[in-house]
Amino acid sequence: MSFLSYFISGVSLGAVYAIIALGYTMVYGIARMLNFAHGDVIMVGGFAIFTVVSTMGLPPLLGILAGIVVCTVLGVAIERVAYRPLRGASSLAVLITAIGVSYLLQNVALLIFGSNSRQFTSVVTLPNLVLADGKLTISSITIVTIVTCLVIMVALTAFINKTKIGQAMLAVSEDRGAASLMGIDVNKTIAVTFAIGSALAAVAGALLCSAYPSLTPYTGSMPGIKAFTAAVFGGIGSIPGALIGGIVLGVIENLSKAYISSQLSDAIVFAVLILVLLVRPTGILGRQIPEKV
Amino acid sequence: MAILEVRDLEVSYGVIQAIKGISFEVNQGEIIALIGANGAGKTTTLQTITGLIPAKSGRILYEGNDITHVPAHKLVSMGIAHVPEGRRVFSELTVLQNLKLGAYTRKDKAELEETLETVYKRFPRLEERKNQAAGTLSGGEQQMLAMGRALMSHPKLILMDEPSMGLSPIYVNEIFDIIKKIHEGGATVLLVEQNAKKALGIADQAYVLETGRIVLSGNAREMMDNEQVKKAYLSE
Numbered sequence: 249m250s251f252l253s254y255f256i257s258g259v260s261l262g263a264v265y266a267i268i269a270l271g272y273t274m275v276y277g278i279a280r281m282l283n284f285a286h287g288d289v290i291m292v293g294g295f296a297i298f299t300v301v302s303t304m305g306l307p308p309l310l311g312i313l314a315g316i317v318v319c320t321v322l323g324v325a326i327e328r329v330a331y332r333p334l335r336g337a338s339s340l341a342v343l344i345t346a347i348g349v350s351y352l353l354q355n356v357a358l359l360i361f362g363s364n365s366r367q368f369t370s371v372v373t374l375p376n377l378v379l380a381d382g383k384l385t386i387s388s389i390t391i392v393t394i395v396t397c398l399v400i401m402v403a404l405t406a407f408i409n410k411t412k413i414g415q416a417m418l419a420v421s422e423d424r425g426a427a428s429l430m431g432i433d434v435n436k437t438i439a440v441t442f443a444i445g446s447a448l449a450a451v452a453g454a455l456l457c458s459a460y461p462s463l464t465p466y467t468g469s470m471p472g473i474k475a476f477t478a479a480v481f482g483g484i485g486s487i488p489g490a491l492i493g494g495i496v497l498g499v500i501e502n503l504s505k506a507y508i509s510s511q512l513s514d515a516i517v518f519a520v521l522i523l524v525l526l527v528r529p530t531g532i533l534g535r536q537i538p539e540k541v
Numbered sequence: 542m543a544i545l546e547v548r549d550l551e552v553s554y555g556v557i558q559a560i561k562g563i564s565f566e567v568n569q570g571e572i573i574a575l576i577g578a579n580g581a582g583k584t585t586t587l588q589t590i591t592g593l594i595p596a597k598s599g600r601i602l603y604e605g606n607d608i609t610h611v612p613a614h615k616l617v618s619m620g621i622a623h624v625p626e627g628r629r630v631f632s633e634l635t636v637l638q639n640l641k642l643g644a645y646t647r648k649d650k651a652e653l654e655e656t657l658e659t660v661y662k663r664f665p666r667l668e669e670r671k672n673q674a675a676g677t678l679s680g681g682e683q684q685m686l687a688m689g690r691a692l693m694s695h696p697k698l699i700l701m702d703e704p705s706m707g708l709s710p711i712y713v714n715e716i717f718d719i720i721k722k723i724h725e726g727g728a729t730v731l732l733v734e735q736n737a738k739k740a741l742g743i744a745d746q747a748y749v750l751e752t753g754r755i756v757l758s759g760n761a762r763e764m765m766d767n768e769q770v771k772k773a774y775l776s777e
């Protein structure tokens with residue numbers, strides 16, 4: 249039973265990585281850039297929720313809503329101020345800017361909230377699920393996380409395939425110039441992508457901090473890197489790839505923590521990533537960049 | 542009456558000046574051919590008109606309005622469509638999705654369905670393959686898709702950049718027939734071609750571009766008999 253328990257909590261951790269990975273993968277797919285500040289947006293979401301729920305004493309649902317609004321505005325603002333002026337610049341310049349934004353967010357949080365870790369109150373208040381005569385307990389946050397992740401995946405896929413703006417995102421991801429010749433406002437489409445990715449980061453922040461309730465200005469950094477790894481692992485640019493990459497990563501991490509060594513678990517996670525990329529450089533579901541005929 | 546007027550246009554890529562001050566007009570309801578060798582600046586001219594590349598100086602007027610600095614995505618709803626060089630269909634999307642993207646700026650669903658029917662009638666092969674990924678089409682079919690996609694916006698002016706490039710002779714004839722039909726349907730066509738013979742055959746007016754300058758202009762039929770043009774562009 250303990251294996252199953254480790255496995256399920258691994259799936260849940262992976263579901264959080266998957267939600268974060270969506271932000272990386274969508275922004276990469278559509279804007280062709282790596283937004284390394286994405287992990288820190290999660291942290292900002294965490295603090296927004298913490299402020300509303302723990303400091304102001306308002307209900308968790310309101311906290312999540314506030315977190316989503318704050319992160320969405322932040323994501324769009326970062327894109328507008330830091331990344332849009334660099335459209336067409338070298339990818340190295342964009343990468344350095346993204347790392348700069350990441351440090352900026354961490355340090356502003358450090359100024360406001362200090363470096364002491366805050367106790368985050370779980371946004372999920374449901375009872376745990378007890379199975380097999382008490383031999384297997386699955387926490388409610390685990391279940392809520394997995395369900396949330398699946399709902400987001402389905403909703404996002406439908407959004408992209410069924411809505412006009414979703415189709416515009418696909419068009420921009422394939423050929424920006426051709427997309428603008430269709431009448432698509434490329435800047436607006438990229439801004440929407442950042443808005444969605446950042447809103448999802450707030451959700452991920454709520455779930456992550458509920459499962460691992462200590463919140464610091466660096467809370468988003470490691471999950472951010474791992475979710476980025478998950479996105480690359482699954483095939484960057486691919487939405488189902490983010491799901492698979494996230495879950496596989498979460499399960500490997502949890503099982504290595506349980507059965508090998510908790511110190512080595514991160515090393516094992518990244519070793520597996522390197523192995524996969526050696527065999528399949530585009531990740532599990534990544535496509536070869538199609539050659540233009 | 543001129544639907545499009547280009548005045549003293551200059552365009553540069555960094556220090557390289559690709560267009561060195563060209564002026565020309567496209568009259569409403571005509572087919573205008575812009576011919577010239579590889580690297581003459583034809584694609585640059587079209588891309589500057591539709592705002593994909595900024596103009597360094599000069600003016601572009603469309604229906605009397607200055608569109609020199611209007612971004613590409615705003616021109617579609619004004620009635621300009623651009624069939625780009627190399628087709629640039631969205632290869633991972635289906636034929637139908639590509640066509641719908643062509644009508645991105647249009648709101649009326651019923652009108653859109655009607656236009657789709659017209660496009661399918663003009664290109665029956667697109668209807669047969671509507672659920673197929675555009676990347677799996679042959680070169681000629683992709684060219685038809687690029688044209689059909691442009692027609693979906695119901696344009697008044699269509700810019701076409703080497704639609705016959707890389708196609709087999711059968712397809713080339715078919716494509717030129719379609720251009721004629723599109724024109725008969727009421728659209729004004731600015732046609733860029735390296736296949737000067739075919740282009741001059743269907744055009745009303747023509748301009749010859751050489752390394753960023755217009756070196757010759759006039760009636761397309763007369764240009765076919767011009768010794769200079771014959772020697773440089775019509776020899777097989």
Ligand SMILES: Nc1ncnc2c1ncn2[C@@H]1O[C@H](COP(=O)(O)OP(=O)(O)O)[C@@H](O)[C@H]1O
Nearest residue numbers: 554557559577578579580581582583584585586
């Ligand atoms: N992206 C670019 N960067 C630099 N130079 C370019 C670029 N595109 C075209 N050129 C140059 O501009 C000139 C005109 O090119 P182009 O407009 O593509 O000609 P054409 O369509 O007539 O073959 C050529 O000398 C070409 O090398």
Ligand SMILES: [Mg+2]
Nearest residue numbers: 583584585626
């Ligand atoms: Mg060209």
